[in-house]
Amino acid sequence: MKGARPVDFVIRNIGYVLLVVLMGLFYIFNANSSEKKLRKIQSLKIERQNVHDKYMHLKQKVMLKSTASELDKTLKDKGLERYDKTPVIIDKDEG
DSSP states (O other): OTTOOHHHHHHHTHHHHHHHHHHHHHHHHHHHHHHHHHHHHHHHHHHHHHHHHHHHHHHHHHHHHTSHHHHHHHHHHTTOOOOOSOOOOOOSTTO
């Protein structure tokens, strides 16, 4: 037994060697797939932040344009003005 070659040792323990090789391949595959998922998550976080920033910018513009003073400016440019008088109620019976 002392003069046994390393090849003989590997052949006798081929089941364990295959198990270690398969576990190594599984570990490498799992590490690569988890890194890929992490990169995807990071890119989605950045994309979500960009979309959120665009949304907040548009919301700010809409809120500004919908204030009474901005509406007055916009309507005045188009030749319209605010009607400050109270509306007249039309009664059917008075006709």
